[in-house]
Amino acid sequence: MKEVYICRQEEMADGNVRILRVDGLEIGVIRHKSRFYAYRNLCLHQGGPACEGVRMPGVFDDVDEEGRFLGQKYDEDDVHIVCPWHGYEYHLSDGTNVCDPRLRLQKFEVSERGGNVYVSV
Amino acid sequence: MSIDMIDAATADFRDLATEGFDTGRHLAHATEQADARGYEDFLIVDIDSHHYENEASAEIAEFIENPIIRHEVKYQGISRKGITTGFGQYQELGGRITRYPLRKSEKVPPHPHRDITLMRRWMDAMGVDVACMFPTPLLNLGLAPRVDLEVELAFAYNRWLCETILQEEPRLKSMLYMPFNDPDACLKTVEQFGDKPGVIGFMVTSTRYRGVYDNVYARTYRALEERGLPIGFHTGLGGQEPGLSLCNRFLTLHALGFAWHNMLHLSNWVINGIPERFPKLKTLWIEAGLAWLPFLMQRLDNEYMMRPSDAPLLKQKPSDYIRQMYFTSQPMEMVDNKRALELTFDMINAETQLLYSSDYPHWDMDLPSTIYDLPFLSEQAKRNILGGNAQRVFNLEPVFSERKLRRRAEKAMRAAV
Ligand code: FES
Numbered sequence: 055m056k057e058v059y060i061c062r063q064e065e066m067a068d069g070n071v072r073i074l075r076v077d078g079l080e081i082g083v084i085r086h087k088s089r090f091y092a093y094r095n096l097c098l099h100q101g102g103p104a105c106e107g108v109r110m111p112g113v114f115d116d117v118d119e120e121g122r123f124l125g126q127k128y129d130e131d132d133v134h135i136v137c138p139w140h141g142y143e144y145h146l147s148d149g150t151n152v153c154d155p156r157l158r159l160q161k162f163e164v165s166e167r168g169g170n171v172y173v174s175v
Numbered sequence: 176m177s178i179d180m181i182d183a184a185t186a187d188f189r190d191l192a193t194e195g196f197d198t199g200r201h202l203a204h205a206t207e208q209a210d211a212r213g214y215e216d217f218l219i220v221d222i223d224s225h226h227y228e229n230e231a232s233a234e235i236a237e238f239i240e241n242p243i244i245r246h247e248v249k250y251q252g253i254s255r256k257g258i259t260t261g262f263g264q265y266q267e268l269g270g271r272i273t274r275y276p277l278r279k280s281e282k283v284p285p286h287p288h289r290d291i292t293l294m295r296r297w298m299d300a301m302g303v304d305v306a307c308m309f310p311t312p313l314l315n316l317g318l319a320p321r322v323d324l325e326v327e328l329a330f331a332y333n334r335w336l337c338e339t340i341l342q343e344e345p346r347l348k349s350m351l352y353m354p355f356n357d358p359d360a361c362l363k364t365v366e367q368f369g370d371k372p373g374v375i376g377f378m379v380t381s382t383r384y385r386g387v388y389d390n391v392y393a394r395t396y397r398a399l400e401e402r403g404l405p406i407g408f409h410t411g412l413g414g415q416e417p418g419l420s421l422c423n424r425f426l427t428l429h430a431l432g433f434a435w436h437n438m439l440h441l442s443n444w445v446i447n448g449i450p451e452r453f454p455k456l457k458t459l460w461i462e463a464g465l466a467w468l469p470f471l472m473q474r475l476d477n478e479y480m481m482r483p484s485d486a487p488l489l490k491q492k493p494s495d496y497i498r499q500m501y502f503t504s505q506p507m508e509m510v511d512n513k514r515a516l517e518l519t520f521d522m523i524n525a526e527t528q529l530l531y532s533s534d535y536p537h538w539d540m541d542l543p544s545t546i547y548d549l550p551f552l553s554e555q556a557k558r559n560i561l562g563g564n565a566q567r568v569f570n571l572e573p574v575f576s577e578r579k580l581r582r583r584a585e586k587a588m589r590a591a592v
Binding site: 067070071072073074075096100101102103106107108110136138139140141 | 188189190191192201203204205207208268269270271272273274538539540541542544545
């Protein structure tokens, strides 16, 4: 196990991503709403750089109790990592694919101590 | 458990907040795939890729002979309504496919032409040696109600492409745009451009309203057949179709429309006996994926057996003619369907009839690994589909990328030591 120092907390603005390469592994460190997440930068579709795209809230079809469609809405509590090659979406919270939970981005632990951010590899 | 501390400042490290867009970097993982699989050992040909000719609208306008249409294209570009049409064109998924919004900011040197540099970049990244390039917005030009506009713009685009791009880079090819709404202009297109460097065939956009069986095309088909030049049908969305206009999501329209338009023309092609009338004319069906083919082969065979008088020119079953046609691979349907995919490959004789295509830079592009990693193909079959079949069908000189030649030389040197 290695712990990699990433940066001071304030060095990465909200929404920023840093890609680091450790022992042949590419890892994307994502800052979202003052939390840090780290995933392997490798999409389970065709191997694209999953962490290098945009993060967007999940979209849902709002349907009322009578089954009527009321429009599309964002679920701001469920942000997705969107792979830039073709758009596969993964939950930022745990890296599982939105359409098929058997597909999962490899997750790495992030710790914050003394204002520093570290990723365990 | 021991914990080693590594400082990210000394590690290989990128900050995306400050990085500009670069095709090579966007596709760096494709390059890793290419190197890991040893693509330098064989030729890879991509038979359906695209560029954004609308970014060169002003240049193409200079090639338009008619001053009124030249003025219009100069004024409103190629992709706005009135020139071509665009139903449901939101391929870029609201900015989720980042190369769409970022592409325009990519830096290139002043020479060669920007499109050549951008094509070379993605080709090198993926391990593609030769690519057949098609336009993007002009794929809708067959729907323009003004036939004279289709003809003028087709000739201008073809001339621009030949003179500015194809003759400058031997790795780039095209099946040129045929203005199918004007049959005489189709024949003239073949006669005028058939011998130009880089022209490997002619392409009909499938979203249009002309029957491929019409006698007015006989002279064009014969001219292509005599020259050994394939005809390709490049499919599209076609959201203007009354039925398809009910698709309120791009996903539905794309899933159905791209298959539908090639199903329509291929069915008419076979049942009207065009393969019997022009037996040496090679036909290629582009960008419809593969899953529709088993459906259509079964469906047409079943009906043909009951209604031979509707297709009296046929000497074989419809599926036998389809098996002699060529198909591009992308977008290859491959989610949880290994058995269906293998059966599809068998049914269409993929080992000799299927041609790899990426469709890069569009949203549903396929890398060569989509073919190379298929467990049911032999190494030879993979190489055929990735390049050998295209080399044979289009009579291509094998031009390898400089990157692959360098890797080969390095490999040979290592082996000699
Ligand atoms: S490789 Fe990530 S979406 Fe295709």
